[in-house]
Amino acid sequence: MIFVWLFKNIAFLQAFRNPYEKIGILLTIAYTPFFAIGLVVFSEYLSKIVRKILPLKTYVISAVILFMLFGIYALPMWTGKFAGGNVFNPWIKVPDYYKDANNWVNERVSTHRILHLPLNPGDGIRYIWPDIYQGSDINEFLFDAHSISRNVAFNKIYYNVLLERFDILQKNAYGPDPDISNSEFKGRTFAEEMAKLNVKYIILHKDIDTYFIHTWSSDDTKIFLENQAGIRRVSEFGNLEIYEVDLPSSLNIIYTEGVESSSIALTPVDYRVTVLEAKTPYYLNLLMPYSNSWQVKIGKDVLGRGSPLFSYANSWKIDRSGNYEIEVRYLPQQYIYKGLIVSLISIPLMIGLFIIIQRRVFQNG
Secondary structure, three states, X not given: OHHHHHHHHOHHHHHHOXXXXXXXXXXXXXXXXXXXXXXXXXXXXXXXXXXXXXOOOHHHHHHHHHHHHHHHHOHHHHHOEOHHHOEXXXXXXXXXXHHHHHHHHHOOOOOOEEEEEOOOOOOEEEEOOOOOEEEEOOHHHHOOOEEEOOOOHHHHHXXXXXXXXXXXXXXXXXXXXXOOOOOOOOOOOHHHHHHHOOEEEEEEEOOEOHHHHOOOOHHHHHHHHHOOOOEEEEEEEOOEEEEEEOOOOOOOOEEEEXXXXXXXXXXXXXXXXXXXXXXXXXXXXXXXXXXXXXXXXEOOEEOOOOEEEOOOEXXXXXXXXXXXXXXXXXXXXXXXXXXXXHHHHHHHHHHHHHHHHHHHHHHHO
8 A cells, every 4th residue: 555655646666566567677777887886897707716717807707607698597598498397489570461551541641640440448458469469559660650559648638528429448457647627639430539630540450359458349449430421431451441530631749820831740759841822820639638838939039838728639829911931840859869869979989989898818827
C-alpha cells in the first residue's frame, strides 16, 4: 500500500515502478562507467597472474572476459534454451502482410493518422501469429503512420470517448479517467470523430485474440464499419482489412479555417503554414495533444497561448491580413536535439580518450 500511496502522491516516483523496464534501463547506463573501471582493473590483475604462464596483453584478457559475459553467460538469451530443458523462441516473426499493408498506407498518407480496430481497451495485446506474441500493443511500431491503438494516459481525453462508443470503457481500470461527459470530441457519427482525429485509414485486425483483451470480435467490428456512413473498405492484406474515411480535402494535422493555406511538416513537431491573402480573422488548428509548449510565430511575433480544440487539440485565433508564413513548433523538442548534439560530440571524444589511455597503458606495460 505504501508504494501505491507514493506513486499517487509523489508523481516523479512513478519512474521507479517496474524497475526492470523503467528506472532499471537508466541504472544500466549509470552503472556502465563502474563496470568499465572494474573490467579494466580486473583485467590488469588477471594479466599479471597469466603473464607468468602466457605472454598475454591486458586487452586480450578484457576480450576474453567480455566474451564470457556476453557470449557464454548470456547464451540462453541468444538461443532461447534455458536451464531445466525449457526452450523458448526469443524471436517472433511478424507476418509479411504487415509490411505490405504499411507500404500501402505510406503511399497514401503523409501526416494523417490511422486507427487500429478492434479497439483495445487497455495497452496489452495477444496476436494469433505462427509465433504467438503476447505483451504490450505494438501496432504503433508496425506502421510508420501515426497510430491510435491503445489506452494510454495522454490520449484518454478522446480514446475514452471511442471506448464509450463501443461500450467497452472500463472506468479507472487503466489509471484515472478524465471527465468526458461534456467532451467536444464526441460526434454524431463515428466518421465525424475520425475527422477530428485526422484519421484517414482504419486497420481492422483479424489476427488479434479479442477474447484476451476483452473487446469486440473482428467480425462484429467489421459489421460496425460496414454500416458507418463516410467509411468504406478499400484494401486487404492477409488478416488485415483497410477502411478509408472520407475526410475534407482541407483537413490535415494542421490546417486553417476561414483562409486559404498550405502546410508542410518538417518534423512531427515542427510545421510551416503558408497563408494566402488573409483578410479577416481566422483559426489555425493543430490536431496534436493540447499543450502550452506549442509556439506559434509569424515573423518575429510570437502568438499567445492557444485554446483547446475538440477537448484535446490546439487552436489559435489569428488576426493578420496578407500573405505570410507561420512557424509552429513544440519547444521542449529543442532540448532533445541539444542532447543529441552533446551525445554525438561526447561519444567520439570518449572513444578517442580511451584509445589514448590504452596506448599509454600498452607502452608502459
